[in-house]
Amino acid sequence: MSHFSIKNGVMHAESVSLQRIAEQFGTPAYVYSRAALTAALAEFQDVLNAHPVGAGALVCYAVKANSNLAVLNLFARLGAGFDIVSGGELERVLAAGADPRKVVFSGVGKTAAEMQRALEAGIFCFNIESAAELERLNAVAGAAGKKAPISFRVNPNVDPKTHPYISTGLKEAKFGIAYDDALVLYQRAAALPNIAVAGIDCHIGSQLLDPAPFVEALDRILALVDQLAASGIRIHHIDLGGGLGIKYQEGQVQPTVASYLNPLLDKLAGRGVQVVLEPGRRLVGNAGLLLTKVEFLKPGEGKSFAIIDAAMNDLMRPALYEAWHDILPVVRRSGEVRAYDVVGPVCETGDFLGQARPLCIEAGDLLAVMSAGAYGMAMASNYNTRPRAAEVMVDGDQVFEIRRRETVAELYAGEQVLPA
Ligand SMILES: *Cc1c(COP(=O)(O)O)cnc(C)c1O
Numbered sequence: 001m002s003h004f005s006i007k008n009g010v011m012h013a014e015s016v017s018l019q020r021i022a023e024q025f026g027t028p029a030y031v032y033s034r035a036a037l038t039a040a041l042a043e044f045q046d047v048l049n050a051h052p053v054g055a056g057a058l059v060c061y062a063v064k065a066n067s068n069l070a071v072l073n074l075f076a077r078l079g080a081g082f083d084i085v086s087g088g089e090l091e092r093v094l095a096a097g098a099d100p101r102k103v104v105f106s107g108v109g110k111t112a113a114e115m116q117r118a119l120e121a122g123i124f125c126f127n128i129e130s131a132a133e134l135e136r137l138n139a140v141a142g143a144a145g146k147k148a149p150i151s152f153r154v155n156p157n158v159d160p161k162t163h164p165y166i167s168t169g170l171k172e173a174k175f176g177i178a179y180d181d182a183l184v185l186y187q188r189a190a191a192l193p194n195i196a197v198a199g200i201d202c203h204i205g206s207q208l209l210d211p212a213p214f215v216e217a218l219d220r221i222l223a224l225v226d227q228l229a230a231s232g233i234r235i236h237h238i239d240l241g242g243g244l245g246i247k248y249q250e251g252q253v254q255p256t257v258a259s260y261l262n263p264l265l266d267k268l269a270g271r272g273v274q275v276v277l278e279p280g281r282r283l284v285g286n287a288g289l290l291l292t293k294v295e296f297l298k299p300g301e302g303k304s305f306a307i308i309d310a311a312m313n314d315l316m317r318p319a320l321y322e323a324w325h326d327i328l329p330v331v332r333r334s335g336e337v338r339a340y341d342v343v344g345p346v347c348e349t350g351d352f353l354g355q356a357r358p359l360c361i362e363a364g365d366l367l368a369v370m371s372a373g374a375y376g377m378a379m380a381s382n383y384n385t386r387p388r389a390a391e392v393m394v395d396g397d398q399v400f401e402i403r404r405r406e407t408v409a410e411l412y413a414g415e416q417v418l419p420a
Contacts, residue, residue, distance in 0.1 A: 003033035011330045013394040018330045027293040028310035034395040036287035043257040053265040062280030063089045065374040070402035072096035083278040087114035115140040141194035151199035156220035160205030203241025211260045239276035246285040281374040288373025311344020312351040313383040319350040327354045330366035
């Protein structure tokens, strides 16, 4: 069920009309639905709770998909843990009330300072992505008088058949360690004084709509777990990463969480390992939209443009990955439908949110760019000195501003001209 729907001819987020939100908070604005966020997490929790292997599993929301404090706080309250990729994200989840014992730390370039802070906070696990990182963590933990829990991110070398920019589990990826190096690296880790081997992890890519590559990856990981056991190294948790896709286009079908998870949980039966998951997009993607206003229409012979007040700096995915987002009018009108390229004011030809979209619109109309809750605001920039959009969260018939719109003065507040 979508939490964004048409009521009396006007698109609503839960019970609040998007027209009202635009009047109150201006555009462009990201609009999230609390109920949609809650339902997306519950879909994971329900499948896990219903499966004997799922009890005690840890769902670590991948913060990078949408790191607003209100979103993090909501998930923390619902019992989720977090997958972080920087010291900044660690501070965010702590500020949002996360339990540090439910935090896993991924990323290929962890600094000594980031490691130190994470050790001090007492996180659940460091997901190690190289031999050099292991040695650094051992040294940092030793200096802090601590033992660091680790897991290696192993590349199972499975093709997720997704966009190359979001495919991460292949041999050629910068992420993780090579499958064939894993045994030797685990032996090294087991011998280090300030390291405690805790788990194994993988993350093969993003926006996967076919669950088959996940199963293939788990088979490869389990073969490794057996090899490790044979050499006396016990794995306490298996972290299957994130990557489950969402529906971006009307008519597309997204796999259910059950169809993704149950085959994986079945394979883990009897192994006595804890399951860890790192979903990002799936928890937030369809719980948010980008609300924008049409500034001008520019009809043409070849192409017609709808110039809107949101741009690639607000939502980068179409420019970066040629990603598709449905673009819907907030109020349906009747009249001539034209194919518009929906573009922003940024000085780049790649600045489009959609191309050749059949729309019946006039200047001043509101549009909703759908499925924008993941990798939307989180990837937004200030390119062209554009203040980042406001973010609001709807809860039933209430709206809360969870990040106010930036001011232009804030954008250059840290800058300094040379002395006269
Ligand atoms: C990005 C990322 C995720 C989340 O990916 P989604 O496709 O958003 O689910 C999980 N784990 C790691 C290590 C990541 O880099």
